[in-house]
Amino acid sequence: xxKRTHDDTLKRLLGPAEPELLCxxxxxxxxxxxxxxxxxxxxDDRIPGMRAHLEGCPACREDYDSLRELVQSGxxxx
Amino acid sequence: xxxxxxxxxxxxxxSSRLAISAAAGEPDRAWVSALRVAGxxxxxxxxxxxxxxxxxxxxxxxxxxxxxxHVRGEELDDLALQAADDALVAVLAKLDDYRGASRxxxxxxxxxxxxxxxxxxxxxxxxxxxxLEPEAWPLMAGAGKSPQSQAETGExxxxxxxxxDGCLTEHQREVLVALALNGVPLDVLAERxxxxxxxxYKTLHDARRKLRTDLAQRGFTLDSI
Numbered sequence: 098x099x100k101r102t103h104d105d106t107l108k109r110l111l112g113p114a115e116p117e118l119l120c121x122x123x124x125x126x127x128x129x130x131x132x133x134x135x136x137x138x139x140x141d142d143r144i145p146g147m148r149a150h151l152e153g154c155p156a157c158r159e160d161y162d163s164l165r166e167l168v169q170s171g172x173x174x175x
Numbered sequence: 176x177x178x179x180x181x182x183x184x185x186x187x188x189x190s191s192r193l194a195i196s197a198a199a200g201e202p203d204r205a206w207v208s209a210l211r212v213a214g215x216x217x218x219x220x221x222x223x224x225x226x227x228x229x230x231x232x233x234x235x236x237x238x239x240x241x242x243x244x245h246v247r248g249e250e251l252d253d254l255a256l257q258a259a260d261d262a263l264v265a266v267l268a269k270l271d272d273y274r275g276a277s278r279x280x281x282x283x284x285x286x287x288x289x290x291x292x293x294x295x296x297x298x299x300x301x302x303x304x305x306x307l308e309p310e311a312w313p314l315m316a317g318a319g320k321s322p323q324s325q326a327e328t329g330e331x332x333x334x335x336x337x338x339x340d341g342c343l344t345e346h347q348r349e350v351l352v353a354l355a356l357n358g359v360p361l362d363v364l365a366e367r368x369x370x371x372x373x374x375x376y377k378t379l380h381d382a383r384r385k386l387r388t389d390l391a392q393r394g395f396t397l398d399s400i
Contacts, residue, residue: 109355110386117380124185126276131281156296156376170234
């Protein structure tokens with residue numbers, strides 16, 4: 098019997114199926130992850146567990162979205 | 176004014192204390208060097224850094240302005256400045272942790288976004304009650320799905336409810352319900368419970384693992400969830 102479902106509530110309740118980083122590890126690596134993504138590098142291969150954590154943790158996901166948007170908007174002159 | 180310690184902590188943190196990678200660019204090394212050596216050069220670097228952190232914090236305010244339309248603009252800008260101040264303290268305190276894996280400015284930005292994001296989430300929930308009992312179960316019916324799919328979803332939801340009641344500790348249950356069902360932001364719940372985002376997410380993570388294990392043992396296929 099196929100009991101699969103894509104219900105969003107179930108996703109929030111059950112979280113990602115894959116191994117994931119925790120929040121401290123995510124914060125430690127989020128800047129590197131964002132830059133790898135923007136460079137077109139294999140960010141998920143280089144930092145395994147980040148993508149799953151961003152799916153499971155709304156707070157870190159918002160921080161990621163914001164950092165990516167900010168970096169994309171242009172780096173200041175160093 | 177800068178506070179003595181950063182206001183926001185995700186948890187114990189991970190201090191690597193490694194040298195800056197050879198891949199780091201010259202501007203990144205220049206930032207770190209200028210911020211390490213006392214004197215006018217450091218003061219100037221700190222002022223530049225603070226400006227960047229204010230920019231990042233205001234970026235965060237801008238992203239969330241719609242959800243904070245009831246809050247005056249001056250208060251939001253004050254929150255942004257407080258976030259930038261505390262982010263500056265955090266960046267300087269963690270300078271030895273910067274490894275050059277990203278540009279220095281990207282690394283510094285994340286501290287300001289964290290500080291600002293936490294403040295703004297908490298401000299948005301300032302007058303709201305945090306409910307630890309399920310509010311959203313009735314909304315779980317699979318609207319728009321086929322009868323068979325709805326029946327499967329209903330069966331799975333019953334199993335999830337059963338697992339929540341039977342497998343989790345009271346604390347795990349409250350955290351899972353508040354975060355996953357009632358939509359309470361992680362940082363808001365962490366503040367109300369006197370803990371950190373990291374510790375709370377670990378509780379959520381452990382609760383989810385327990386649910387998945389229980390459901391798998393009951394024969395549910397969860398590959399697509």
